[in-house]
Amino acid sequence: MFELEKNIRPNIRAMQPYSSARDEFQGDARVMLDANENSLGSAGPEVFNRYPDPQQRAVKAELATLKGLDPAQIFLGNGSDEAIDLLVRLTCTPGQDSILILPPTYGMYEVAANLNDVRLERIPLTADFQLSAEAVAQIVASAAKLVFLCSPNNPTGNLLHAQALEQVLRGFRGLVVVDEAYADFAAAPSWTTRLAEFPNLVVLQTFSKAWGLAGLRLGMAFASPAVISFLNKIKPPYNVSEATQRHALAALHDAPHFEQMRQQLLAGRIWLQAHLPAVRIVEHIFPSDANFLLVRFRSDATAVYAYLLSQGIVVRNRTTQPGCAGCLRLTVGTAAENEQLVAALREYSV
Ligand SMILES: *Cc1c(COP(=O)(O)O)cnc(C)c1O
Secondary structure (H helix, E strand, O other), X not given: OOOHHHHOOHHHHHOOOOOOHHHHOOOOOOOOOOOOOOOOOXXXXXXXXXXXXXXXXXXXXXXXXXXXXXXXXEEEEOOHHHHHHHHHHHHOOOOOOEXXXXXXXXXXXXXXXXXXXXXXXXXXXXXXXXXXXXXXXXXXXXXOOEEEEEXXXXXXXXXXXHHHXXXXXXXOOOEEEEEOOOHHHOOOOOHHHHOOOOOOEEEEEEOOOOXXXXXXXXXXXEOOHHHHHHHHHHOOOOOOOHHHHHHHHHHHOOHHHHHHHHHHHHHHHHHHHHHHHHOOOEEEEOOOOOOEEEEEEOOOHHHHHHHHHHOOOOOEEOOOOOOOOOEEEEEOOOHHHHHHHHHHHHOOOO
């Protein structure tokens, strides 16, 4: 049985959040002298002299419509990496509590645990990067405060089977964080459509991948209003800048461009999946619901990595990740970049 209060650190339950000037007064006054801002204007070409909306209402209103959710179910952060860190800090008392991860997976979960002095328990995925029945049982039996499940998973590219995930959601006593950074490339509905069923579900998404805004730093967490208000309680008051909020609104109003890029990247993935098998050194291409392919090589993958680098092409070497021996992770690029990558791999000798 999941009980939210039992998964929130006692000091966080008890504390008073910072109340910013913009929390205490919203709206338009003629004279704004409450926040020690500079009423004269801004240095530089654009005007940013006022603090941004700490609750990012305009962006959340657009997102709520896009995702079919209530704004109270949305948290915005300085990248999803901020949400990952805040979720660990919200639930785990340093030196005492633990979180679960399922390797091979995204590296930031482990970093957030280490940074916060939180114990990390690793439950490996199967050889085809799924949750075994045993793994589900282990998670359900665990006293950890949080489990991170990445679907589509990075660096493997596959979706986790919905049935196993559902068993975790029903049985685990802590928060279940489903990281959907790559959801826009996946042929499956987002877990946001199941939020009403599972009070322990937190879904992470980001503007860094399909939206093409990695440099902006904007991540999203979707959960029950109760979980979201705890995240808002502990976030830095102005964690999403005015520049980011304005730009995100413009991007959300540019949905056709997003969709066109998404389709082009999906076509690029299909093109790579069609052309890589004919490359002699390619042993296996793992199925992908993301904008990258995990590829196992017949020859020494680290040597292939170094060779690609010498050709001016950088990919991600994942050979040391559990279950990923001999593997490189290749991001889908432009049509020209994909062609250069395949051409370079074809010309690899030894
Ligand atoms: C890229 C990625 C993110 C995105 O992080 P941001 O901080 O939003 O850029 C989150 N999770 C996974 C698994 C990723 O691969």
